[in-house]
Amino acid sequence: MKKIFILLILVYGHLFALEKESTLKIYHQIFSSLVSKPTISVYTNDKEYKNVFSQSNKINLVNEVSVADIVLITNRPTLFNVMKDLQWMQQEGEKPILFVTDYRLLKYSLDIVGAFYWRKGRSQLLFIKKRLDQYHISLPQEYHAFMVDEL
Amino acid sequence: MLYFFKRKIIKRGLIFSSLFLNILHAQNVESMLQEYNKKNALSQKTIDENKGHLVLFTREKLEKMHAKTLKDVFKTTPLIYYHENRYALPDPLTSGSIEPYRSNYIRLYVDGVEVTQGWAGSGLLLYGDVNIDFVDHIEFYYMIPSFESSVEPAFLTIFLYSKDPKRDSGGKVDLIGGSRGYHVESFNYGEQKEDFSYMVNISHTDGKREKIENGTQMPLSRDFESLQLFSYIKSDDQIFHLQVMKKDTDSLAGASWDATPLASRIDFLNLHMDYGIDLTENWHAMLSYDWLKTTMREEDELPLIGSPASNRLDARTENSTFTGELTYKNTVGEHHINLGIKGRDKKLDSVRLDGHKVPSPAFDSEKIASLFFQDQYALTPQQLLSFGISYNYINRNGGISDDSLLQLRLGYIYTSDEWSYKAYLYRTQVAIEPLMRYFYPHTTEDIKAQTTLGVTQEISYTRENQQVRLILQLMQDENSLLQNTLESQNDTKYFTTVLNYNYEFDKDNKVDIQLYYARYEDIFNFDRLDDISGYFSFFNTYGDFDFYNGVVWHRNSVDWDNYFDWTSSIAWNVNEALTVTLKGDNLLNKAKKTDLYRFDITTMQPMEPLSISPIDQRITIELEYMF
DSSP states (O other), X not given: OHHHHHHHHHTSSSOXXXXXXXXXXXXXXXXXXXXXXXXXXXXXXXXXXXXXXTTOSSEEEESOXXXXXXXXEOSHHHHHHHHXXXXXXXXXXXXXXXXXXXXXXXXXXXXXXXEEEEETTXXXXXXEHHHHHHTTOOOOGGGGGGEESOO | OHHHHHHHHHHHHHHHHHHHXXXXXXXXXXXXXXXXXXXXXXXXXXXXXXXXXXXXXXXXXXXXXXXXXXXXXXXXXXXXXXXXXTTSOBOTTOOSSSOSOOOTTEEEEETTEEOBOGGGOBTHHHHTTOBOTTEEEEEEEESSOOTXXXXXXXXXXXXXXXXXXXXXXXXXXXXXXXXXXXEEEEEEEEEEOSSOEEEEEEEEXXXXXXXXXXXXXXXXXXXXXXEEEEEEEEOSSEEEEEEEEEXXXXXXXXXXXXXXXXXXXXXXXXXXXXXXXXXXXXXXXXXXXXXXXXXXXXXXXXXXXXXXXXXXXXXXXXXXXXXXXXXXXXXXXXXXXXXXXXXXXXXXXXXXXXXXXXXXXXXOEEEEXXXXXXXXXXXXXXXXXXXXXXXXXXXXXXXXXXXXXXXXXXXXXXXXXXXXXXXXXEEEEEOOOHHHHHHOHHHHTTOOOEEEEEEEXXXXXXXXXXXXXXXXEEEEEESOSSOSOTTOOSOEEEEEEEEEEEEXXXXXXXXXXXXXXXXXXXXXXXXXXXXXXXXXXXXXXXXXXXXXXXXXXXXXXXXXXXXXXXEEEEEEEOSSSEEEEEEEESTTSBOOOEEEEXXXXXXXXXXXXXXXXXXOOEEEEEEEEEO
16 A cells, blocks of 8 residues: 555655655654653754654654754754854753754754764764763764764 | 572673664664665655656765766666767667667656757757766666656656755865866755755866777767756746756767768757746646757768768757646546646757858758646555556658657556566557658658557565566567668567666675666567676775776677676765765776778778777776865
8 A cells, every 4th residue: 555655646746855754763763862751842944854743743843943852954044043043042041952954064053963964875874972962962872883073 | 609690690691682782773773774765865756666667876876886977877777778879979779870860769858857959859969978966866767658758759768867955955076087188077066945945067078088990090089078057946846947068079980981081070059948837736837948059060081971062061050949848647536647738849940051051951840749648546555557648749841741649558566565566568659750851751751650569567576685676578660760671571579678686785785786688570680689788786885985896798699799898986985075086987998889880982882890889998086075
């Protein structure tokens, strides 16, 4: 059923690039390693990720950065907007975890703890240890192969 | 004592369990990433299983192969593979004889929109060895007409899909230097904004190539220089492409009967623009414009091909093509309906000889109207039945006959988690090139459109890290255009089979094997022709180094000679931004050669043909920097 359904979907109308099942699986894994909560509040303004995350019962999509546990950023303009919000929020002592889908965004803010991105047709997972330490996050052993001390 | 022993055992057990679990988790993350890679490759978004039998080059595969031009990919495909004609232009169906462009039944698409050279025919002419730095992945669909995308009938459709800034944002500079002074410079930049994205790619190639000895002091040259721009801007429901290609090429034997030209050169300037919009959820419209300026300079001591009274040609032509289409897609119950109307207007705008404008020939316009309908019906959750019909009407001026072509296709697809099966029954029609009719009216006036009847099947089995696939095709041409003897009364018959086996040892080590066998009857003056090829490729990664080794093997019953084209590369990923690659093409210098026929025009006797490979032996070093 699934296969034929996919077949029909693929030839029909406007398409999304993200495959829901595998995308949710990997992001559940990543987010759970960063936040130890049964339900994680995530902010993203990306339509595709919103569409995927809305199918999850472990991810609660929120509309404001201020109430998010994790902010998923997919482009530079959004990052700069979020950074502005964060400046204000740091004074309040609240700080969501920033995670990006583009390696190049990592250099813009020390608040970004990691990235899940594409490089030459392969997905890459990367965490930056020094930045995780700022949030007092200690990742499980299985992620150590995907960690670097600093950028 | 026993207590401590037990504790020790338990502690060791716990440590072991912990280590085991960690390894298991690590494997889980790795396997999750692999699964994510497979299911989220952009190709998964564009592949249409019902288009036919697919040979796919994913982004990962293109990167690992270090494929820089479409030619690097096309030389490895089964059934129809890369060739060049006597003008050194990409023409896979060339027979090496004196003939107009022969590969118009192969059509090329960029992001789903056909790039055509209008009057000259298929976009392959100019884009057959295009720099593919802007490309994410490539799909080759064989034998079955793709009704949704084609305006004119085709046996092979090649789809190039461009990179998406969502995955390839930022810039990239690529510099390549190689044998004989060959060098390429390419720049790519893409950006994802909140509501739209754009990409620009500019590349320059100075294609210094191997010379071909022709027994004179002036060996044949096919060096070229090209400058190409590819760009687009897109939002959720609209896209606009702009492509410009300038290619100046030494054109090998050109119009010289005996392949001893004093001068042989063709310069192209091509512009392509298209705009697509989703009008509603169901309706899509597309408009495209192609313009091509061709300047030919040919000179020989003896009269040229096509110019019995002259040994010199300095000609410039300009032509333009407008294409429009309106398509509708909807799902009603278990039926997925797809229909559309397409139109194309080709016009030869101007002809100049020796710098002076001359009247265009009587035949200077061709108009094509196409209608198609396709229904895909889900018989059961695992089975799909499809029916397609397409009608093309081609109208020409200058007394050249019109064509009325009908294509039909019936398909069945079965799919489960591990097995899949496809079968197609089809009838397709193609007409002889109008230029053949124009130039050789007496010998071509009775030639009817070729009708091909075919049945094709594909069965594949996929399990975790391996996949095996078998494609079988049986076809028969009535009024075959591939027979060189026009008097032949027999139908051309084909039997082709392709076997693929892919095995992934782990995420860093992979082997792909492809074997191809074809038997043709009554084709190209042969009663029977057997054609065999293989493509064996190995992809390995060790630490920061990527290795690729690919061998293309060819052999056919003309002489049973074996040809091997070995390509090898080592890439050092210095860091996230910089990669250095050393690559060798055709390292054994034994890539497939084909004959280029020559004639002594004074006696009109055939001379010994020249044996030429379109694949140069070349070593390159490449620097790739991303920012």
